[in-house]
Amino acid sequence: MVGDDQETLLVALQNSLARSNLIFIMGGLGPTDDDRTREALARVLGRPIVLDRRLLENIRAWFRRRKIRMSPANKRQAYLIDGAQSLDNKNGTAPGQWLETGSHRIVLLPGPPHELKPMFQESIQPRLERFRRSYLVRRVLKTTGLGESRLEDMIQDLYPKSRDLKVTLLASPGQVEIHIASASERSMSAADIKAERLEKKFLSRLGDRVFSISGEDLESVAGRLLRGEKKTLAIAESCTGGYLGHRLTNVPGSSDYFLGGILAYGNRAKIKLLGVPEAVIRKYGAVSPRTAAAMAEGVRMKMSSDIGLSITGIAGPSGGTPRKPVGLVYIALASDLGTDVSRNLFWGKREAIKFQSSQKALDMLRRYLLAEENSPSKKPAEKK
Amino acid sequence: MVGDDQETLLVALQNSLARSNLIFIMGGLGPTDDDRTREALARVLGRPIVLDRRLLENIRAWFRRRKIRMSPANKRQAYLIDGAQSLDNKNGTAPGQWLETGSHRIVLLPGPPHELKPMFQESIQPRLERFRRSYLVRRVLKTTGLGESRLEDMIQDLYPKSRDLKVTLLASPGQVEIHIASASERSMSAADIKAERLEKKFLSRLGDRVFSISGEDLESVAGRLLRGEKKTLAIAESCTGGYLGHRLTNVPGSSDYFLGGILAYGNRAKIKLLGVPEAVIRKYGAVSPRTAAAMAEGVRMKMSSDIGLSITGIAGPSGGTPRKPVGLVYIALASDLGTDVSRNLFWGKREAIKFQSSQKALDMLRRYLLAEENSPSKKPAEKK
Numbered sequence: 106m107v108g109d110d111q112e113t114l115l116v117a118l119q120n121s122l123a124r125s126n127l128i129f130i131m132g133g134l135g136p137t138d139d140d141r142t143r144e145a146l147a148r149v150l151g152r153p154i155v156l157d158r159r160l161l162e163n164i165r166a167w168f169r170r171r172k173i174r175m176s177p178a179n180k181r182q183a184y185l186i187d188g189a190q191s192l193d194n195k196n197g198t199a200p201g202q203w204l205e206t207g208s209h210r211i212v213l214l215p216g217p218p219h220e221l222k223p224m225f226q227e228s229i230q231p232r233l234e235r236f237r238r239s240y241l242v243r244r245v246l247k248t249t250g251l252g253e254s255r256l257e258d259m260i261q262d263l264y265p266k267s268r269d270l271k272v273t274l275l276a277s278p279g280q281v282e283i284h285i286a287s288a289s290e291r292s293m294s295a296a297d298i299k300a301e302r303l304e305k306k307f308l309s310r311l312g313d314r315v316f317s318i319s320g321e322d323l324e325s326v327a328g329r330l331l332r333g334e335k336k337t338l339a340i341a342e343s344c345t346g347g348y349l350g351h352r353l354t355n356v357p358g359s360s361d362y363f364l365g366g367i368l369a370y371g372n373r374a375k376i377k378l379l380g381v382p383e384a385v386i387r388k389y390g391a392v393s394p395r396t397a398a399a400m401a402e403g404v405r406m407k408m409s410s411d412i413g414l415s416i417t418g419i420a421g422p423s424g425g426t427p428r429k430p431v432g433l434v435y436i437a438l439a440s441d442l443g444t445d446v447s448r449n450l451f452w453g454k455r456e457a458i459k460f461q462s463s464q465k466a467l468d469m470l471r472r473y474l475l476a477e478e479n480s481p482s483k484k485p486a487e488k489k
Numbered sequence: 490m491v492g493d494d495q496e497t498l499l500v501a502l503q504n505s506l507a508r509s510n511l512i513f514i515m516g517g518l519g520p521t522d523d524d525r526t527r528e529a530l531a532r533v534l535g536r537p538i539v540l541d542r543r544l545l546e547n548i549r550a551w552f553r554r555r556k557i558r559m560s561p562a563n564k565r566q567a568y569l570i571d572g573a574q575s576l577d578n579k580n581g582t583a584p585g586q587w588l589e590t591g592s593h594r595i596v597l598l599p600g601p602p603h604e605l606k607p608m609f610q611e612s613i614q615p616r617l618e619r620f621r622r623s624y625l626v627r628r629v630l631k632t633t634g635l636g637e638s639r640l641e642d643m644i645q646d647l648y649p650k651s652r653d654l655k656v657t658l659l660a661s662p663g664q665v666e667i668h669i670a671s672a673s674e675r676s677m678s679a680a681d682i683k684a685e686r687l688e689k690k691f692l693s694r695l696g697d698r699v700f701s702i703s704g705e706d707l708e709s710v711a712g713r714l715l716r717g718e719k720k721t722l723a724i725a726e727s728c729t730g731g732y733l734g735h736r737l738t739n740v741p742g743s744s745d746y747f748l749g750g751i752l753a754y755g756n757r758a759k760i761k762l763l764g765v766p767e768a769v770i771r772k773y774g775a776v777s778p779r780t781a782a783a784m785a786e787g788v789r790m791k792m793s794s795d796i797g798l799s800i801t802g803i804a805g806p807s808g809g810t811p812r813k814p815v816g817l818v819y820i821a822l823a824s825d826l827g828t829d830v831s832r833n834l835f836w837g838k839r840e841a842i843k844f845q846s847s848q849k850a851l852d853m854l855r856r857y858l859l860a861e862e863n864s865p866s867k868k869p870a871e872k873k
Binding site for chain 2: 137139252253254273340347354355357358363364366367368370371374378407423452453454456457
């Protein structure tokens with residue numbers, strides 16, 4: 106990481122040129138005064154910067170399309186280092202640059218990830234193929250419901266000893282990912298076969314604790330199952346305050362199965378909007394199995410959904426008591442089969458507790474839908 | 490960034506020792522097999538690793554308190570490099586280590602930010618004070634409603650020329666931050682005075698476009714104003730699906746003013762739970778000023794709140810039309826003064842549109858509350 110300071114940039118670029126043949130510079134191509142990587146690189150290479158009229162026209166068009174006034178500063182983005190090829194930016198105004206010198210390949214990329222990533226995939230990756238010396242495949246198994254140490258105890262004896270097949274665990278509260286990296290000098294498929302063989306061993310050991318092998322988030326997995334089972338969902342959130350709904354609706358097309366929900370943050374909302382009996386809250390408290398169940402059943406009825414899912418708990422930092430500490434969260438799932446409630450004791454800060462709560466709710470939903478999918482009543486044809 | 494590979498780690502550590510006197514190593518102190526920084530550093534320094542019985546007892550106690558079974562792997566975390574001081578970890582099981590050799594100070598820290606940050610503040614920062622050669626102060630002004638280039642056009646003539654007073658803009662869709670960095674070799678207050686003087690110039694130029702100078706998020710600013718004005722809030726979200734509620738409830742104590750809300754993702758929910766007239770949706774569509782207004786008024790009435798805030802729009806990637814493109818979002822605020830609706834055309838991916846929508850809603854709320862705060866009816870005493 107290099108600051109926006111001309112001197113620091115020059116030193117960093119000189120070091121890189123002395124050390125490496127392939128150099129990526131990300132960020133610093135914006136229109137403002139602190140965007141200086143292009144100028145610094147030109148100076149280190151002793152090349153001028155030249156205005157590219159076609160680029161200038163593209164940038165003008167970008168602003169016209171969006172009906173935004175173009176700032177004079179944006180004109181700076183139409184300048185290329187002499188000899189560089191410009192790389193189209195479909196998601197912003199800063200073009201990338203690809204520069205070949207005698208021994209170096211130097212890439213200037215914009216910093217924002219949503220601009221950088223497509224540019225890398227479309228313009229850089231194809232140019233890099235001819236330098237390839239080995240093939241690397243990565244597979245990711247995502248799990249929830251187990252801590253990092255417990256998970257490793259379960260699978261450690263399967264870890265490969267080979268230098269070109271490696272396993273890494275990536276842990277956060279509520280989710281542990283198993284990353285398999287497999288390398289081959291021969292071909293992509295040779296690397297892939299090794300990775301897949303190991304993945305299968307992990308899967309047969311871990312079973313449905315693995316919720317995704319294709320990079321999918323838990324909200325996408327649950328959404329796919331809802332769509333497959335043609336079930337609709339409504340939610341009632343207390344301590345998560347909308348976070349479960351946010352995750353569910355991050356999935357494009359979620360309006361097909363997600364009807365909506367009620368943020369019953371205060372008790373009045375629980376009683377008035379969800380029909381939780383006031384006596385239940387008075388007797389057992391807002392954070393209790395009874396209230397969680399009544400919330401899930403209430404929202405299911407109000408919204409006429411197949412499934413109602415609710416969360417009520419104490420996200421902290423205050424509000425905890427010895428009997429009901431911060432991190433205590435009840436989650437309920439109501440369906441035509443009845444209502445299940447789970448009791449959880451999560452840990453960490455407020456946002457970590459909100460994440461773990463939403464994660465557990467989505468996992469209950471996933472497991473319910475998996476059971477539906479495998480239920481014998483759905484396969485009458487096979488039974489005959 | 491160094492991988493979990495012993496050889497790579499050794500080379501990186503040797504390079505660092507040759508180059509620097511103060512070295513931070515973050516991550517790789519966990520209980521699992523790929524956590525190897527401690528062992529690599531011991532090898533480079535030629536020192537043994539020794540079991541610390543007091544540490545082992547601490548780790549055992551940590552698991553006992555949480556009633557979790559301790560994995561044998563966690564015992565590894567009780568080993569220190571010979572001569573190192575252990576640094577308490579209040580938020581996890583991996584202790585940090587502080588090691589002084591002839592010319593080096595080397596710090597081993599755990600990777601998770603919620604463990605690393607408190608450990609740095611409590612154990613490292615005090616130890617580093619004696620090496621201080623200059624004082625650095627940073628101030629951050631957060632703005633919303635202006636793009637990066639437009640903002641820079643407004644303030645660029647105020648930028649200082651001095652080497653020890655610098656301005657950087659940090660932009661994302663919906664928020665641009667102005668970072669002032671001020672350095673002094675004399676004292677903290679000398680650095681602070683320079684920063685404050687520049688901050689005041691920016692503030693008088695930008696006015697209420699700056700929503701925070703103390704690092705506060707927009708949701709915290711809005712929450713503080715709600716509490717100050719003793720107003721309650723209820724929300725109705727369509728395309729943001731709970732994200733606005735999530736942000737509001739990330740603020741500890743938000744239950745004082747946030748009553749809850751309704752996630753009216755589908756039309757049925759808008760009609761049934763919010764009382765939006767079916768005819769309004771049929772005539773103007775779910776994404777229209779009329780529907781936005783009816784949603785804000787509906788949730789305000791249902792939840793008997795002082796303010797109702799609603800969002801309805803098209804987050805994409807699908808669902809857009811030439812007349813109502815992806816990114817079109819209506820936001821309404823209903824109060825006893827009536828209902829305001831704003832029309833917005835946001836850009837970017839689904840999650841960027843959700844963020845910008847919530848940001849604009851919070852900013853409308855902030856501006857409404859600022860106007861309330863300054864309204865003459867609240868200052869009868871001064872008028873006499």
